[in-house]
Structure formats: C-alpha cells, structure tokens
Amino acid sequence: MEAELTGHLGYDKGDPAGKGSGNSRNGSTPKTVGTEVGDIALDQPRDRNSTFASALVPKGARRLGGLEDMIISLYAGGMTIRDIQHHLASTLGTELSHETISKVTDAVAEEVKAWQTRPLEAFYPVIYLDALVVKIRDGAHVANRAAHIAVGVDMDGVKHVLGIWVQAAEGAKFWASVCAELANRGVKDVLIVCCDGLTGFPEAIEGTWSQAMVQTCVVHLIRASMRFVSYSDRKAVAAMLRPIYTAANEDAALIALATFADSNLGKKYPAAVASWENAWDRFTPFLAFGPALRKVIYTTNSIESLNYQLRKIIKNRGHFPNDAAAIKLLWLAIRTIEDKRARQRAKEAGLPKGSPRKAPGKLVEGSLIQGWKAALGELALVYPDRINTYL
Incomplete structure (x- = not known):
C-alpha cells in the first residue's frame, strides 16, 4: 500500500520533489481485515487530500479476496453457512456473521445466471x-x-x-x-x-x-x-x-x-x-x-x-432454503470438482513418459467421449442430410 501511495503521489517518501506538489503523505489509519490466514491488523496509509484509494485493500473492505475464495470453496464442498461460520472461527479466529457469509456466496448468483442463459x-x-x-x-x-x-x-x-x-x-x-x-x-x-x-x-x-x-x-x-x-x-x-x-x-x-x-x-x-x-x-x-x-x-x-459426485455433496447439506440455492451449489460443485481434478492432473504433467498416473480425468465438462470418431462416422452414414451441414 505504501508503494501504491508513492505511485499515486508521484514521488518517494522524503523526496524533495514532493515539495509544493499540492498533496503529501498524512500518516495512516489502523484497520483489521479478514484473510485466509486469520485477521490481520494493517496501518493503511493516507494522503492529505484524501484522494488515495488502495487497490489491494479497497476502502470499506473488511475481507481480502483469499478469504472469500475460501468461503465459496467450503460452500461448494457442501458445508452450510453456519458450518463455515464455525470453521472460520475455530481455525482462523475470524468471526463473520451469518449474513456476511451469505452475501459472499450470493456473489456468484450473477455468474450462475449468466452460465444458465448462455447461448448454445x-x-x-x-x-x-x-x-x-x-x-x-x-x-x-x-x-x-x-x-x-x-x-x-x-x-x-x-x-x-x-x-x-x-x-x-x-x-x-x-x-x-x-x-x-x-x-x-x-x-x-x-x-x-x-x-x-x-x-x-x-x-x-x-x-x-x-x-x-x-x-x-x-x-x-x-x-x-x-x-x-x-x-x-x-x-x-x-x-x-x-x-x-x-x-x-x-x-x-x-x-x-x-x-x-x-x-x-x-x-x-x-x-x-x-x-x-x-x-x-x-x-x-x-x-x-x-x-x-x-x-x-x-x-x-x-x-x-456426475450425479454420483453431486449426491455426496448434497448429502452433507441436508436441504436448501430455495431452488436458487440448490442450483447455485450444484453449479459450484461441478466447477470445484473439475478444478480439483485439473490440479491433480497438473501435478502429474511433469512426470516422465510412461510413468503411472493416478489423477482422474475430467468428470463431465470438457471431457471427450472415447471412440467418438468411429461413432461420428456411423452417425454420418445414418443421418447424412442432417449431420453433413455441421461437419
């Protein structure tokens, strides 16, 4: 944040070039933010004209991005909002209200809506x-x-x-x-x-x-x-x-x-x-x-x-407050499962050729049907008029 302030003012701390510039450093404000490693106390720098706004810790922010990513990941794994609240308090010492965690998970609602209405x-x-x-x-x-x-x-x-x-x-x-x-x-x-x-x-x-x-x-x-x-x-x-x-x-x-x-x-x-x-x-x-x-x-x-993997997550939740909450969790679960499998495959990417690989393939999204070329050839013979247009 000090580096951000230097970029905002245009001169380093103590640099004579700042004399008469019309703006200068003006101390700091103590602030506590929640992160994925617990609460952290910061001294947020200020400028005299109050025009400085940090991109790392925006004004009014009480949580950094890593904590929100953790909340969404826990939610996608099937934990309820109260379970997440207890988990953060017991592991990180971060006390977040039920409403705050709910707002974080609701932030993906627009993303879900865009995915659900995307052109096909x-x-x-x-x-x-x-x-x-x-x-x-x-x-x-x-x-x-x-x-x-x-x-x-x-x-x-x-x-x-x-x-x-x-x-x-x-x-x-x-x-x-x-x-x-x-x-x-x-x-x-x-x-x-x-x-x-x-x-x-x-x-x-x-x-x-x-x-x-x-x-x-x-x-x-x-x-x-x-x-x-x-x-x-x-x-x-x-x-x-x-x-x-x-x-x-x-x-x-x-x-x-x-x-x-x-x-x-x-x-x-x-x-x-x-x-x-x-x-x-x-x-x-x-x-x-x-x-x-x-x-x-x-x-x-x-x-x-896919349904088998989703049922394991649904079982943890018990029930949902409404239809939108169920769709949101199912969508997050699919994304999380695919991301987890992708990370496992990435770890094995550097192994020598021929080495045994244990990482699972893609669950559904983006996975390739085995023997598809032969199946497509049969479809082209049975439905030539309908399929040739798209070949």
Missing part, C-alpha cells in the same frame, strides 16, 4: 437428460424436488453441462419446458436424446426436436427389471438379459427376450419380462447402430457419474 451451439449429435433428488424447504416442511441436468455432446465429442433446472418432481411436462429452453438458447437440432424410461418423456422431447431419436437408457432398463429379482437370482437373470441388449438386430433381440420369458427365471419373474416388453419401442432404436455408437448411447452414465 445449434447442433448436438447426442444429449443426455437425467435428474437427481434434492431437498428444498417449503414453508414449515422440507420437500423432495428434482434437479434436472442436461449434458450435450458437440461435434468434437466433447461433453458440456447445458443447464440445471429444479422442479417439484421429475415429469415429462417439465422436461418439455427444459427442451424448449435449450431450443430458445440456440439448439436447433439433436440426433439422439438418451434418457430414462419416464412416461411421456419421448413425446416431450419430440415436441421440440421432431426428428430426434429418443433412446431409453439400457442401464436404467436393466435396473428397472432387476427391482423384481431376488438377490440370489440377479447374476443368473443378468446373464439372460445380456443377449437382449447385445443382439445384432431387433429380430435377434426378440428371440433373446422370448428365450428369457420362456425360461424358469422368466416365469418366476414375469414383471421383469414385462418391463422390457413395455419399453421395447424405445429400447430397440439403438440396435440399428454399430458397436461404436452403441457404446455412446446405450447408457446415461456420463450424467450418472
């Missing part, structure tokens, strides 16, 4: 849609709500989180509004939309992108059928289901399903057979594709792995 690309070959449950305070009660998440794959095979939306329940009507919002932000066409087996979901998607193929997640379908199977029979049932979703074509898949239905296990668990029969029209589209593209669209694991 006109074409995504594949989009994954899924939801996870969050607890939101509703008056005197805490209610379960669904946080809807969309992940898009661009032409380079890179995944992007397109947005997060919170609604009272995961329903086809709300998914229709999500698809409409994505279209309003620039998404004109989608080849394949991967989702779970929610009733009305395909109609909601086709209402926005009429030519989109809706693919029911095979993993969701397997889980749904396994709900009716006892633990002792699960391995045997899974072995009988495998020929269905690995079949060369729909006819072979029908034969495999009939074999399962006529078996002792199929007769023992007719509800498991029915779950496949009821979802058959939305399961079979991917059987028309080759192995490379099947690997991309047979499951929504790209979004499931």
Whole structure:
C-alpha cells in the first residue's frame, strides 16, 4: 500500500520533489481485515487530500479476496453457512456473521445466471437428460424436488453441462419446458436424446426436436427389471438379459427376450419380462447402430457419474432454503470438482513418459467421449442430410 501511495503521489517518501506538489503523505489509519490466514491488523496509509484509494485493500473492505475464495470453496464442498461460520472461527479466529457469509456466496448468483442463459451451439449429435433428488424447504416442511441436468455432446465429442433446472418432481411436462429452453438458447437440432424410461418423456422431447431419436437408457432398463429379482437370482437373470441388449438386430433381440420369458427365471419373474416388453419401442432404436455408437448411447452414465459426485455433496447439506440455492451449489460443485481434478492432473504433467498416473480425468465438462470418431462416422452414414451441414 505504501508503494501504491508513492505511485499515486508521484514521488518517494522524503523526496524533495514532493515539495509544493499540492498533496503529501498524512500518516495512516489502523484497520483489521479478514484473510485466509486469520485477521490481520494493517496501518493503511493516507494522503492529505484524501484522494488515495488502495487497490489491494479497497476502502470499506473488511475481507481480502483469499478469504472469500475460501468461503465459496467450503460452500461448494457442501458445508452450510453456519458450518463455515464455525470453521472460520475455530481455525482462523475470524468471526463473520451469518449474513456476511451469505452475501459472499450470493456473489456468484450473477455468474450462475449468466452460465444458465448462455447461448448454445445449434447442433448436438447426442444429449443426455437425467435428474437427481434434492431437498428444498417449503414453508414449515422440507420437500423432495428434482434437479434436472442436461449434458450435450458437440461435434468434437466433447461433453458440456447445458443447464440445471429444479422442479417439484421429475415429469415429462417439465422436461418439455427444459427442451424448449435449450431450443430458445440456440439448439436447433439433436440426433439422439438418451434418457430414462419416464412416461411421456419421448413425446416431450419430440415436441421440440421432431426428428430426434429418443433412446431409453439400457442401464436404467436393466435396473428397472432387476427391482423384481431376488438377490440370489440377479447374476443368473443378468446373464439372460445380456443377449437382449447385445443382439445384432431387433429380430435377434426378440428371440433373446422370448428365450428369457420362456425360461424358469422368466416365469418366476414375469414383471421383469414385462418391463422390457413395455419399453421395447424405445429400447430397440439403438440396435440399428454399430458397436461404436452403441457404446455412446446405450447408457446415461456420463450424467450418472456426475450425479454420483453431486449426491455426496448434497448429502452433507441436508436441504436448501430455495431452488436458487440448490442450483447455485450444484453449479459450484461441478466447477470445484473439475478444478480439483485439473490440479491433480497438473501435478502429474511433469512426470516422465510412461510413468503411472493416478489423477482422474475430467468428470463431465470438457471431457471427450472415447471412440467418438468411429461413432461420428456411423452417425454420418445414418443421418447424412442432417449431420453433413455441421461437419
């Protein structure tokens, strides 16, 4: 700050050049600021004309940037505002009010809003849609709500989180509004939309992108059928289901399903057979594709792995005061997870070639789908008119 004042006045302390300049040093003012290493007492220099303002410690500032970054990091990790308040007091000796910490975390609200409304690309070959449950305070009660998440794959095979939306329940009507919002932000066409087996979901998607193929997640379908199977029979049932979703074509898949239905296990668990029969029209589209593209669209694991990480953070929080708070934390959590993984990879960047690397790859944002070139080639053969425009 003394150096800043020297730059402001134009001469060093004690320099005769300052005589008659019209402004000079005028002592200092004691000030205490909160930092990431605790409270620090400063002597903030002044000038006689009161025109000096430090960029390092602005007027009225009671916290330096490092402390605010720490608060946001703790919040993104799932700690509540009161937890953060206690943590700072016990580790740094810094006493901050509930309102102050709340204002710091609310400072990212505009950034979240800008991210949520940013323009999107006109074409995504594949989009994954899924939801996870969050607890939101509703008056005197805490209610379960669904946080809807969309992940898009661009032409380079890179995944992007397109947005997060919170609604009272995961329903086809709300998914229709999500698809409409994505279209309003620039998404004109989608080849394949991967989702779970929610009733009305395909109609909601086709209402926005009429030519989109809706693919029911095979993993969701397997889980749904396994709900009716006892633990002792699960391995045997899974072995009988495998020929269905690995079949060369729909006819072979029908034969495999009939074999399962006529078996002792199929007769023992007719509800498991029915779950496949009821979802058959939305399961079979991917059987028309080759192995490379099947690997991309047979499951929504790209979004499931993200949801798994987010659930760990949500579990720490318990519930949120409102929808905006839930979206804010989920967005911060995604950013924090990706930053943490990037730092781990940076530490291993200097290792000799061939050395074992333990750092995880990107979770979702910016990660590349394995085998994408082969999958894109298959898409170009199946949808030449729609995809060649963007190649």
